[in-house]
Amino acid sequence: MKVIFYVNAFFSLVFALGVLFGKNPLRSALSLLLFFISISLYFFFAGSDYLGFVQIIVYAGGIIVLIAFVIIILGLRRESPDFDISLRSFVGIILLALFALGVLYGMGKSILHFVPQSPYFDTSVAGIGDAIFSRYLLPFEVASILLLVGVVLAFIFAKKEV
Amino acid sequence: MNTLVKSNLASFSYFVPELLVIIGILALIILELVFKKETKRKFATLFTLATLIIGFIAVIGVGMPKNHQFLFNRMLVYDGVAYYFRILFFLSTFFIVLLSYISVEISEKEYTETMILMLSLLVMMDLLASSFNMLMLYLSLEGVSLLSYILTANKRGDVRAAEAGLKYTIYGGVASGVMLFGFSLLYGLTGSLDLTAIMKNLSGQYGALIFVAAILIIVGFGYKIAAVPFHQWSPDVYEGAPTPVTAFLSIGPKAAGFAILARFFYNVFSNGTAPLKFFPWLLIFWLLSVATMLVGNYAAINQNNLKRLLAYSSIAHAGYMLMGMTFVGHLGLRAIFFYLFAYFIMNLGAFAVVSFMVNKTGSEEIGDYLGLGRTEPLVAVAFTIFLLSLTGIPPTVGFIGKFYLLIGVIFKGGFLYYLLAFIAVFFTVISLFYYARVLKRMYLDPVEELKEVGFGMYEKAYVSVLAIPVIILGIYWQPLMHLIQKALESSVF
Amino acid sequence: MNPVFRDVLITGVKIAIVIGGMLGVVAYLTLMERKVVAYIQERLGPNRVGPWGLLQPIADGIKLFFKEDVIPAHVDKVLYVIAPMIVMTMAVMPFVIIPFSKRFYLSDINVGILLLLAISGINTYGVLLAGLSSNSKYSMIGGLRVASQLISYEVALALAFVGIVLWSGSMSLVKIVEAQHTIWNIVPQIIGFIVFFIAALAELNRIPFDLPEAEAELVAGYHTEYSSMKFALFYLGEYANLTAMSAIITTVYLGGWQGPWLPGFVWFAIKMFIVLFVFMWIRWTYPRFRFDQLIGVGWKLLVPLALLNIAITAILRIYI
Numbered sequence: 001m002k003v004i005f006y007v008n009a010f011f012s013l014v015f016a017l018g019v020l021f022g023k024n025p026l027r028s029a030l031s032l033l034l035f036f037i038s039i040s041l042y043f044f045f046a047g048s049d050y051l052g053f054v055q056i057i058v059y060a061g062g063i064i065v066l067i068a069f070v071i072i073i074l075g076l077r078r079e080s081p082d083f084d085i086s087l088r089s090f091v092g093i094i095l096l097a098l099f100a101l102g103v104l105y106g107m108g109k110s111i112l113h114f115v116p117q118s119p120y121f122d123t124s125v126a127g128i129g130d131a132i133f134s135r136y137l138l139p140f141e142v143a144s145i146l147l148l149v150g151v152v153l154a155f156i157f158a159k160k161e162v
Numbered sequence: 163m164n165t166l167v168k169s170n171l172a173s174f175s176y177f178v179p180e181l182l183v184i185i186g187i188l189a190l191i192i193l194e195l196v197f198k199k200e201t202k203r204k205f206a207t208l209f210t211l212a213t214l215i216i217g218f219i220a221v222i223g224v225g226m227p228k229n230h231q232f233l234f235n236r237m238l239v240y241d242g243v244a245y246y247f248r249i250l251f252f253l254s255t256f257f258i259v260l261l262s263y264i265s266v267e268i269s270e271k272e273y274t275e276t277m278i279l280m281l282s283l284l285v286m287m288d289l290l291a292s293s294f295n296m297l298m299l300y301l302s303l304e305g306v307s308l309l310s311y312i313l314t315a316n317k318r319g320d321v322r323a324a325e326a327g328l329k330y331t332i333y334g335g336v337a338s339g340v341m342l343f344g345f346s347l348l349y350g351l352t353g354s355l356d357l358t359a360i361m362k363n364l365s366g367q368y369g370a371l372i373f374v375a376a377i378l379i380i381v382g383f384g385y386k387i388a389a390v391p392f393h394q395w396s397p398d399v400y401e402g403a404p405t406p407v408t409a410f411l412s413i414g415p416k417a418a419g420f421a422i423l424a425r426f427f428y429n430v431f432s433n434g435t436a437p438l439k440f441f442p443w444l445l446i447f448w449l450l451s452v453a454t455m456l457v458g459n460y461a462a463i464n465q466n467n468l469k470r471l472l473a474y475s476s477i478a479h480a481g482y483m484l485m486g487m488t489f490v491g492h493l494g495l496r497a498i499f500f501y502l503f504a505y506f507i508m509n510l511g512a513f514a515v516v517s518f519m520v521n522k523t524g525s526e527e528i529g530d531y532l533g534l535g536r537t538e539p540l541v542a543v544a545f546t547i548f549l550l551s552l553t554g555i556p557p558t559v560g561f562i563g564k565f566y567l568l569i570g571v572i573f574k575g576g577f578l579y580y581l582l583a584f585i586a587v588f589f590t591v592i593s594l595f596y597y598a599r600v601l602k603r604m605y606l607d608p609v610e611e612l613k614e615v616g617f618g619m620y621e622k623a624y625v626s627v628l629a630i631p632v633i634i635l636g637i638y639w640q641p642l643m644h645l646i647q648k649a650l651e652s653s654v655f
Numbered sequence: 656m657n658p659v660f661r662d663v664l665i666t667g668v669k670i671a672i673v674i675g676g677m678l679g680v681v682a683y684l685t686l687m688e689r690k691v692v693a694y695i696q697e698r699l700g701p702n703r704v705g706p707w708g709l710l711q712p713i714a715d716g717i718k719l720f721f722k723e724d725v726i727p728a729h730v731d732k733v734l735y736v737i738a739p740m741i742v743m744t745m746a747v748m749p750f751v752i753i754p755f756s757k758r759f760y761l762s763d764i765n766v767g768i769l770l771l772l773a774i775s776g777i778n779t780y781g782v783l784l785a786g787l788s789s790n791s792k793y794s795m796i797g798g799l800r801v802a803s804q805l806i807s808y809e810v811a812l813a814l815a816f817v818g819i820v821l822w823s824g825s826m827s828l829v830k831i832v833e834a835q836h837t838i839w840n841i842v843p844q845i846i847g848f849i850v851f852f853i854a855a856l857a858e859l860n861r862i863p864f865d866l867p868e869a870e871a872e873l874v875a876g877y878h879t880e881y882s883s884m885k886f887a888l889f890y891l892g893e894y895a896n897l898t899a900m901s902a903i904i905t906t907v908y909l910g911g912w913q914g915p916w917l918p919g920f921v922w923f924a925i926k927m928f929i930v931l932f933v934f935m936w937i938r939w940t941y942p943r944f945r946f947d948q949l950i951g952v953g954w955k956l957l958v959p960l961a962l963l964n965i966a967i968t969a970i971l972r973i974y975i
Contacts, residue, residue, distance in 0.1 A: 026734075026787060033780070053769035057813075061776020065806055068783060072799060102374045103347075125766065125826060134166035138234040142289065142301045149282070149308045156315050157328065 005045055012038040025071045033064045048123035166235055173233035176240045179220040179248060180285050186213030187281045194274040203273050207263045210277045211256065214284075218252045221245070230654045236356055237298040242649030244292035246499060247421050251291070251414060254506055255284045257628070258410045261514055264620060266521045267404035272316050279316070280410065283309040287414055291421035294429075294654070296345050296355040299422060300338075303386065306415050307334045313410070314403040326402025333395040334385065341382025347375035348430070357429040358654075361438075364430070369440035376431060376441050380450070383426070386419030387480045390453040397461075400473035405520050408469060409513035412476045413506045420483060420502060424495055428655045432490045447487040448578060454481030455589045462596045468516050469526045471596060472509070475552060478593060479505055485567050485582060492650050493570040499646045501563035504551070504635065508560055511548035511628040515541060518621045528600055533609035538617050542604050544625035549597040551632045554590050559635035564590065566643075669761055673750050681894045682712040684931065688894075691935045716887070724883040727789070734788035739881065739888035742781030746895035748774045753902045754829045756912045756919035767828040768816050771903060772809070775858060779805045781892070786877035797876030800946065801860060807953040808857040808864075811850055814961035818847035818968045819907055832911035839910040843971065846964040848908050850957050855900045857953065859893070861934065863941045864949055901930040 015038060018031030036059040043052035132140045174181065190209060197205050230241035238244075258280060262268050268276050286305035293299040311334065315327020349355060351371060352363035364372060384392040400408045427443070428434070437443035458478025465471035483501050486494035516526065518541070523530055535542040551558035564586070571583045635642060686701065686708060693700025701708035726735065752767045754760035764770060779802055786798015820826055822844060823834040831840075841848045857864040878889045905911060905926040912919030914926075944952070 030734075030784075049764065049766045050769065053766055053773050056773040057769065057776050061773065061779065061809065062806060065779055065783065065802055068787075069799070069802065072787060072795065099374070102370055105370050134164055134170065135235045136237075136297070137170050138237045139295070139297045139301055142298070142305065146301055146305050146308065149305060149312070153308055153312050153315075153331070156312055157324075157331075159318075 005042075008038055008041050008045075026068065029064055029067045029071060032067070033060055036060050036064065046123070050123060050125050050128060169233075169235050173238075176224055176227075176231060176233055178224060179217045179252070180288055182217045182220055183213060183281055183285050186210070186217070187278055187285075189213075190274065190278050190281070194278075197274070199270070203263070203270060206274045206277050207259060210259050210281065213281065214252060214256045214259065218249075218256070221248045221252055226649060227652055229652060232294065233292075237295045238289065238292045239294040239654055240292060241653035242651065243421065243425070243499070243653040243655065244288075246646060246649040247291040247417065248288055250417055250503060250506060251284055251287045254410065254413045254417075254510065255280055257510055257514075258406055258414075260624065261409060261510075261517055262404075262406040264521060265404060265406050265517055266524075267317065267517075268406065269318065271318060275316060276313065276407075279309055279313050283313070283410070283414065287418040290418045291425075293422060293425070294357050296349065296357070296360070299426065300342065300345060303341075303382065303422065304338055306386070306418060307338065310334075310411055310415055313407045314399055317404055320402075322402040323404070324402075326399045330395050330399045333392075337382050337385035337392060340378050341385075344375040344378025344382070347371060347378070351375070357426065361430050361433065364438065372440055373442075376427075377446070379426070380446065383419055383423045384450065387416050387423065387483075388477050389450050389480050389484060390457040390477065393454070393457065393477050393480075396477060397470050397473040400476070401467060401469045401526075405469065405513060405517035405526075408473075409510055409517065412472070412509055412513065416476070416480065417502045417506065420498060424487065424498065424655070427487065428490065428495075434655065435490065437490050443490065444488050444578065447484055448582060451481050451484035451488060451582065452585055454478065454484060455586065456481075459589045459592050459596075462593070465596070466528050467526050468519075468528055468531075468600070471528070471600075472512060472516065475593065475596075476509065478589065479509075479552070481589075482564060482567055482586060485571050485586060488571065488579070488582065489574045491570075491574075492647075492655070493573060495655060496643070496646045496650055497563070497566035497570045499649075500566050500639075500643060503642060504559040504563035507628055507632055507635070508548045508551040508558070511544065511625060511632065512552060514624055514628065515545045515548070518617060518625075519615070522615050522617070528603055531600060531603045532607055533604070533612055534615065535605040536609065537612055538615050540622050541617055541625055544629035545604070546601055547629045547632050549600060551636070553594045553597050555594075557633065557636040559632050559639065562636055562639045666761070669759070673755075673761060674747065677747065677750055677895065677898060678891075680898055681891055682716065684894045684898065685715065685890075686712050687931070688935050688938075691932065692939045695936070695939045719887040720884060722883040724885065727880050729790045730880065731788040731790065734784045735880075736885075738781050738785035738788060739878075739885045739892070740781075741784065742778065742892035743888045743895065745774050745778040745781060746892045746899060749899040749903060752828050753899075753906055754832055754911055755923050759920065760829065763827055763829040766826045768820060768826045768831075772813055772816065775805070775809060775812070778896070782877045785881070785889070789877070789880040791880055793879045794877050797879070801877055804857055804860070804864065804949060804953075807950055808854040808957070811854040811953060811957035811961050812858060814958065814965060815847045815851035815854065816907075818844050818961070818964045821965065821968045821972055828906050828911075832906055832913065835910040835913060839908065839913075841908040844908065844964065844968070846960055846967065850961045850964065851908070852904070854953075854957055855904065856934070856937065857949070859896055859900055859934070861897075862938045863944050865943060897931065897934060898927075901927045901934065904930050 012035060015031045015035035019028045019035060022028030022031055037056060040052040040055035040060075043049075043055060186209070190206065190213075193209060194202070194206070224240075224245075226242050226245045227240055230239050232239055259277065262273075262276060262280075283306060286302050286309060289298070289302035290306055293302055311327055311331045314330050315323055317323035348360055348364075351368050352360045354360050354363055381392060385395075388396040400412065403411065431438050431441045431443065455478055458474050458476075458481055462471050462474035462478065465474060479501075483498050483505075486498035486501070488494070519531070520526060534545075547558065551560035554560045554564040568583050568586060571579045571586075689711075690700040690708070701711045704710040704714045726732065749771055751761050752764060752770055754763070782801040782805075783798050786794045786796075786801065789795070789798075819831060819840060822840060823831045825831060825834065834840075878886060881889060902923075905923060909926045909930070910922075911926075912923045914922035917925075
């Protein structure tokens, strides 16, 4: 099981890098799709089938299709320009590398401790339903409002007269 | 019935003000369809104000709790600080609505929407200031952000507003993404979303990782309060948004940002009296504070657009307030909370004058304030009071606020703290320069021909209502301080 | 024998039976469709190859297999090759969890319905990629249409499933079939069934929802540029999807393998073929929707109906 976990982790990393360095936007979107699917595998490993499938349905089945739509409709077929290494991006890369080292150092110390299981709920469908309508009722409602607000925001940006 | 469900139901008695506002929002959405076009603005304003007044009565009615209460299964906490911020938010929304009413920048078409959005923002800020769970915290923070973006961009046919909204959204998206990464690290380390539980489960073993997580989280909060280096959005957004909205953004979400910054760091990275040892509280907030003061004040010097100037000054003020976060203790907190109230009055006043000037002359340039001291003596005097208070000159509330901040830092003792106090005083002196430029323009510069601006009673009453407390609280600030002290005693800090 | 080895062997045999059986059914569906359309149009249909044309699918298969496999020069090769594979694979996947009889199923996972939705989500990519990678305007418009159609109707499909889950109290297909012991879901879930059936027609890109491949406008839609076995894969994938959808409808609404006297497997087959026949019947009876009508039906009619169904089901669950 552990081996599969690490193999999957490796592939998630590869797909994530594929998103960044993909030669055309469509390939990047597909890498993102594969990345999401590999993320869903983590949920399966953690014994949470429900979340795993929801991850696939929502992200793979919905969001990436929409991203692909945008790519097609805008006709983004050309390759993105090569990276331009200016002083600014150089500093950025160094900072990012330092940050990554910090995270890795911290992770290295705790590499053998896997993420502790969430103490709150069982991840079955019934358990999640219970949690949503009892313990996490308020965040659930606020999240729904948040989605609504997001739709309004999208509307405002998409309106015709500037 | 399940105890969790019972807790949810029991929480509603502390949640009445927000519920009333939500009912008001829903009613307003429906009423917008009923209002006649000509009287829409008046009725929408009256209805919003009524909602706010009823809500405010409910806030006072719920009152300050003796002990902190956890609501909705520890998602929120209702304590003295939450009460204090509720008052602050309701008051600021009230004044902003009055400001919007006569603003020409918000047209009839989007007026009711703006009212609805402001009320929603009020609810979200209340939630944010009382969040006690990372999930709730993130959702309400994002709610505040998204509503701010909408308020900024919702100005039809204005390229500047659209640009500002887009910039705000993109910066905000990145900042909250980074913050979320920090949250996920914390959650991974502790397996909990509850702030107290996180604090208990944090062990020094993962010091480096906790440090990284804290930095990432500061990015998100720093963005909300416009601290350097996460401030780039703020001048453009302040300039592009309608002036009442700008005023709202500079007092409402900023105060909420400080509330949650304090709540989060006091509950997660300190045990109430001293910081946890793997998080160098002093170093980080010291750097943040000095950088913010430096950039804010330096950039403000050369601004000719008054809205941009106030944007940079608002960055500088965030820097002053961050001084109160450099150490753990009620001395720092009470100074921050006091300063937030002071800042609310004086900054709102300054923005109100700018907004009135935009209404009458359509200009935000300092140059156009020429001779205001002679044409509109009352407004000019009020503006002077606000600007002097922003500088921190006695006997204004701004002075008291800065005084408390400096006292806190100096009482703490130690070279870095003394240095910080010195830097703050130094920048205060610098800030006098750019505030005084406006005063000079109003009073001293030679005028060739006087142009009437023609402020009515409404404007004069508005600035007077704000200018008087600036002076009164500058002389007799004890009641406010007393309220804050009492609030802090019953809080989870 | 080693028990692990035995388990693997048994599962392998089961998989072989299911896939073999399904491919057989799919192959003969092409014949069935042609016969059905022939009788609807008062013709005889294929009757030259073997008795009643029974060898026709084999002849077609051999013909397609020996055609030249043309990959046009202007396509995005990797995606072009992958697309038909995705379609075919995802079409076969649902059979992993469909219970053919009381004891015969490959696996029973407790969130089976979600697996079905996930599969149909991934399925979209097959056609979308085919449309995009072909680099031709007909293919692209076909691909766009199919993707927008699929994601619109998936919402209705998922909401119809919610009604089922509420009524049966489980997401496992085996449990759902067992829960229909006294009464088939089609009776209490009649609104849900109608929504599901219409959405299924759209998901399968069949008339009256076959705009992605409307011959009159788009040549052949997203698979215009495909030839030989790749084309055959799309063709087979379409019929495999049809079979899978019929099997799902049978399982979820028509009581699956349950029925008197006859063995479960036979009941399952009978019900499935009835559903298949209805699909074909509709195809050759109705005209095509316009595209805006199609999206309108999905969002303005089916989704509200499905929500209504959920509300009714919830009320029924509380009071019955």
